[in-house]
Amino acid sequence: MPPIDLAAVRSEIELEREWREAELRFLKNQIAKIEAEDDRNVARKALVVMLYAHFEGVTKALFSIYVNALNNLGATISQAHSALAASALRDLFKALRNPNSRCRVFARSLPDDSKLHRYARDREFLERNADFGSRDLSIDTDLVVDTESNLKPVVLRKILYQLGFEPGLVEPWEGAINQLLNRRNDVAHGTARSGLTVDAYAALETAVKEVVDAMVAAISDAISHQSYLASVSPHGLSTSTGAAPATVPAPTSSTGTT
Numbered sequence: 563m564p565p566i567d568l569a570a571v572r573s574e575i576e577l578e579r580e581w582r583e584a585e586l587r588f589l590k591n592q593i594a595k596i597e598a599e600d601d602r603n604v605a606r607k608a609l610v611v612m613l614y615a616h617f618e619g620v621t622k623a624l625f626s627i628y629v630n631a632l633n634n635l636g637a638t639i640s641q642a643h644s645a646l647a648a649s650a651l652r653d654l655f656k657a658l659r660n661p662n663s664r665c666r667v668f669a670r671s672l673p674d675d676s677k678l679h680r681y682a683r684d685r686e687f688l689e690r691n692a693d694f695g696s697r698d699l700s701i702d703t704d705l706v707v708d709t710e711s712n713l714k715p716v717v718l719r720k721i722l723y724q725l726g727f728e729p730g731l732v733e734p735w736e737g738a739i740n741q742l743l744n745r746r747n748d749v750a751h752g753t754a755r756s757g758l759t760v761d762a763y764a765a766l767e768t769a770v771k772e773v774v775d776a777m778v779a780a781i782s783d784a785i786s787h788q789s790y791l792a793s794v795s796p797h798g799l800s801t802s803t804g805a806a807p808a809t810v811p812a813p814t815s816s817t818g819t820t
Contacts, residue, residue, distance in 0.1 A: 563641070566631045568785045575778055578623045582616040586767070603757025607749045610758060610766065614746040617739075617770045618713045621777065625707040625721055628781045632790055633700050640695030643790050645726035649701045651694060654687075715739050726790065727780055735776070738769030 589612060593605045632646060639647045648655075706724045710717050715736040719729035745758070745766070784790055 563636050565788055566635060566785045566790075568782060571627060571631050571785060572778075572782065574627050575624055575781070578627070579620060579774065579778075582620055586612060586616060600757065603759055606758040606760070606763045609763060610742070610745045611749050613763075613767060613770060614713075614742055617742065617774070618709050618711075620774055621713060621718065621721075622707055622709050624774070624777050624781060625725060626703050628725065628784070629701050629703045629707060631785070635699065635790075637699040637791070638695060639697045639699055641792055642699045643726045643792055645724060646699060646701065646790055647792075649706050649724050650697070650699050652702065652705060654690075654694070712743070713739070714743060722780075727784070732773075732776075735769060735773045738766065739773065742766050742770065 586609070589609055593602050593609060596602045596605060632642075639650060642650065707721055708717075709721075715732060718732050718739070722732065723729040
């Protein structure tokens with residue numbers, strides 16, 4: 563089984579980031595042409611909505627690229643990291659937990675015997691257990707890389723956890739992500755009366771870039787060290803640069819995330 567081609571994955575990631583960053587630059591340049599500073603501040607409210615949209619979009623795209631690379635690896639469940647194996651076996655676990663699944667032997671004679679049918683599911687699981695390891699590693703991207711249309715820190719933690727990354731290491735950017743969500747929601751819900759200064763927006767954009775850089779580093783480290791395999795130690799978000807997270811000014815108003 564050849565390793566994942568890191569150069570190919572990084573190339574795909576950079577193309578994804580490039581068009582998103584170019585779009586944000588274009589919009590910022592358009593706002594810069596507005597003469598009055600108050601009008602530019604108001605225009606930046608729309609830019610915050612786009613910044614969040616790209617943050618959610620690039621997060622989903624990056625981890626989807628990683629999952630696609632894993633699915634094309636040709637690995638089996640037994641060869642994969644336990645987090646990835648569990649994600650790939652979600653359909654089997656779902657069937658095991660299905661309370662409506664009945665033992666075929668007693669489906670007619672004892673249709674309502676819940677204890678018996680639960681036992682039958684346990685027995686079937688054990689009987690098929692030996693075959694699980696030989697299944698191809700195939701992860702449903704939509705199920706695992708689910709941003710839930712509201713990429714709160716806890717949602718990002720869930721994605722990291724299900725892909726074998728250390729979820730707690732997103733903590734340095736939780737405040738910035740929450741502020742971005744709050745500002746986005748204020749604008750989207752029509753409660754944001756005041757505009758956004760150039761410095762306030764720049765701090766949010768810098769924080770987003772740091773989070774995305776960390777996700778790219780995590781994926782790159784996982785591929786470089788083959789941490790997606792069962793025989794390798796778990797991997798986490800890389801903070802090798804030692805840089806502190808960007809400081810984001812307090813929002814003028816906050817309605818909370820939805």
